[in-house]
Amino acid sequence: MRCLVQRVTEASVRVDGALIGSIGRGLLILLGVSEEDDEATAEKMVRKLLSARIFEDGEGKTNLSLSDISGELLIISQFTLYADYRKGNRPSFIRAGSPEKAERLYEYFIEQCRKEVRRVEQGSFGADMKVSLTNDGPFTILYDSEELSRH
Template sequence: MRALIQRVSHASVAVDGRTVGAIDHGLLALIGVQKGDDAACADRLLHKLLHYRMFGDAAGKMNRDLRQVDGGLLLVSQFTLAADTGKGLRPGFSSAAPPDEGRRLFDHLLTQAHRAWPRVASGEFGADMQVALVNDGPVTFLLET
């Protein structure tokens, strides 16, 4: 699994003009599921999302995690993160998990996130979504499991 994570001061996701998920200060995670990923990958990714030290401490160093800053977590499925981009000028998606498998693993990640942290929001798997964010820093990382 891949997650493009961004530290945000605000982020939201809308479907058909209605907001389906929003957070204030916290972490926006765009999630890509690849062939061969399983529940253990999702669990490892969630651990990283909750414990990755990307928030500033009193000295301004990235030493604090999402839990320590009491931040929100916005999960958004994004199959394009599983794209093959090594050759040519058009992405291929042969490494992306099939839609049913991607949905199952994204739903597992979301369920586990709700169990582990009280401030979790999400987009809608497979929907045409509009994501808005204010990247704080900017701070962006690509995590892989």
Template sequence: MRIVVQRASKGRVLVDEQVTGEIGRGFVLLVGVTHEDTEKDADYLAEKIMGLRIFEDAGGKMNLSLLDVEGAILSVSQFTLYGDCRKGRRPNFMEAARPEQANRLYEYFNEKLRSLGARVETGVFGAMMDVELVNDGPVTLLLDSKKNF
């Protein structure tokens, strides 16, 4: 799994001009799933994200977690994180998991985050979405379960 973690002061997702998920302070996550990913990958990344200390404390140091600041998560499925642009000019998405596998693991990941104490809002899997966010910092991190095990 690949996840782009963006520290945000606010974010929301619209589908057909209707808000499907909205948060204030927290994380906007772009979540990609590949063929070999399992629940172990989702568990690892959910626990990593919930433990990330990337919010500033009173001294201005990144020392606080999402739970410490009572933040929320906006989780958005993003198969294009597995786009391969090495050849030609049009990305190849062969490394992205098939929709049924990706959706199952994406939903599992969101439930894992909830079980760890996060309030999780989402987009709509497979839909054309407008994702809005105000990146706080900016702070953006790329997590990949295959590179971190």
């Protein structure tokens, strides 16, 4: 599982011109699922993300978590996080999870986040989405479950 996490002051997602989700201060998470992922992977990733101290305290140091600031989440599915670009000019997505598996784990990931975060918005799985954001910092981190399991 890969999560491209952006600290934002605001973010939104539209499908066919209609606003389907928006947040204020918090995190925009672009979520990619691989064939190796399962519910345990999703739970581990949620714990890591929600406890990450990536928001600034009163002294300007990144000491606060999402819950410390009562932040919000916008979660968007993005299979392209598993692009393999080593051969040729067109990326391969063979490592991305099947649509059925990816959607199931995407919904599970959101469900786990909703247990801990007061406001969780989401995109529409498989839709052509237009995502807008104001990155705060900018501050962007790539979380990869393969890296988490090595430690």
